[in-house]
Amino acid sequence: MVLLQTRNLGMEYDGKPVLRGIDLDLAEGELKVVMGPSGCGKSTLLRCLNRLVTPTSGQIIFRDEDVTRPDTDVRALRQRIGFVFQNFALYRHLSVLDNVTLGLRKLRGMPLGEAVERAKHELRRMDMVEHHHKYPAQLSGGQKQRVAIARALAMDPAVLFFDEPTSALDPLMSREIINVINQLRRDNVSMLCVTHDLFLARSVGGRVLFLDQGVIHAEGDAEQLFGNHSDPRIRAFFSQEAGNQ
Amino acid sequence: MNDWIAFFQQVMNFGPQIMAGLGNTLLLAAIITVTGLVGGIVVFYLSLSHNRLCRKLTEGYISFFIGTPLIALLFLMYYGLPQWGVRLSPLLVAVIGFTMNVAAYNARYLMTAYRGLDQDELEAARAQGFSSLQVFRLITLPQVLRLSIPALSNQVILNLKDSSVAFLIQYTEFFAQVQDFAVRNFQFFKAYLMAGLVYLALVSVIVIASRWLERRLILPGVRPL
Amino acid sequence: MSFIDILALLATGAGYTILVTLMCSATGMAVGLAIAMFHRLGSRQVSACLAVFTYVFRGIPVLVLLFIVFFGLPGMGIGVPPLVSMMLSLGLIAGAYLGEVFRGALDSVDGNEVLAAQAMGMSRMQVLLYIELPQMLRFSVPGMVNEFTTVLKYSPFAYTVGIPEVMKQAMALSAATLRGVEIYLAVGLVYFAIYKVLVTFVWALEKRYRVPGLTEH
């Protein structure tokens, strides 16, 4: 079943096109990876999909509902999409536990006890429950990112978005996050992951989309794209990224 | 409308006194700006002393003057000292009181700026053989003063505004004259409002002047506090 | 009469000094918070109005504003009680300064956290309430301590509108005894003691709510 679909999605910043004619679909329980050079519009794509920015053309269909219509309840939409950022974006003034319970209490109106139970469950899943009383500044990068994932999962989202979840992490911590994503895959969590990280894209499997200058140029599984692709731009990108690793 | 015209008529009749008061306000503000800056530099210099007692004393000085109201000091000198036969003029009392107070604040701004300074540079100067007074005068002070321009010019604004306090010790500055005018003409609201607007205009002049100074003096690549 | 007697007599006025300081500080906090919030949520026109308010109230001496309110307004048919006059002068001026402190602190809140909260589905108001405000208040502690101290130091102006605080007691006492030096020295000490208590209390409160790694002291 299709969870999320875009038709001819376009986005402009001050008249400058950043996304053009994006057709993308994500099935329930599927993982897709979006790769592409810096500034090609990857973050913008994710932000369009949860309506943090408003697309200038095209449609986004979320579970059979056109969420580009002006009467869409965007806050309700965002609550159904978990967002994980490159820089973790944990609330620095809240403990790990409070970071996870905040949304449950303030957005779902869940009583404290229940929210704590639910939060601890997700933290346990991310192997972070014993750190629940700590503050973000007291965690390593990988730990921060796992809390951020627990925070997103606690809201029981229909899909998880990752925006370069490993690019602020060293290789060892990246492995932690890759393992987490693989674990979530086995739990059939739907995910859309934007990344530069070839290793991440390879390790999690899933189909890879290649985005360049706001257009999707190719789609295939990782090995297909990383291998000697016919499109020279794609070849150049992947050989350069491989060199960076 | 008519009563405003009448009011301005009254102000014109009182003009000489009000202008004299304005002159006294500017005089006091100008004096304490200079003496407060010099005093602040001295206190700041003492705060860098190698002598622990000296540092403690300057810290105590700054803390005490930041923690007590200026008017206690002004009243002490103006209403208290005569009991010992010491009678100082209101201007002298104001200058002494304000200087001690403003120096404490300025010293604190300079100390904050000093903490943000590149200590290696000072080390290098010492290693070059400069005496500690030379290091202070040639390297530390110019940099610290530049970094503190926003805080110091803000203090000039405070000096101007706070000089109105001197009217409580019979110094015939601007606000004292306005007060006199208000009582004589029974024009309280309009008179005080006018006083407020005059202060606002003078503050604006200082703001513009300090922006200009900032632009002229700030070193490229060094952010003020 | 010993110095201790003088101190004890002055201390009877300390309650009013503290009352004036607290009421004016509270006014300042309310106004400062409102300024910062409207600046964040409001339109460009709102921000422009707030900038004018801030400029005006930072440019007028406390004493002058106090006289406008307490001695001036009755002539316009608006009588204002002494304590309220203090709040409308000293309190509003403190509010203008605190508004600047809070705005600066709001700018230190990490934009990524705000974005994350919005991505989670929070309204602008919720983001302000649960993310920006709690961090902003912690960042503002040094600025708030400064401003509360300033309010305390200007609180003696309350004697000019007849509030029987420390300065008023001191003036009465000095007129009766002609021992101004000791009395005003004692006044200085009383204020310094109140200042120390106030600062200690605020920093203790800060410590109680301190978050590791958020503010550096």
Ligand SMILES: Nc1ncnc2c1ncn2[C@@H]1O[C@H](COP(=O)(O)OP(=O)(O)OP(=O)(O)O)[C@@H](O)[C@H]1O
């Ligand atoms: N708020 C904005 N206003 C104007 N232009 C923007 C804005 N945000 C992004 N852009 C531009 O849109 C383009 C795409 O930005 P986006 O952040 O989506 O790229 P990205 O693929 O995520 O890049 P990176 O890999 O560096 O994160 C860039 O050229 C960027 O300069």
Ligand SMILES: [Mg+2]
């Ligand atoms: Mg990006």
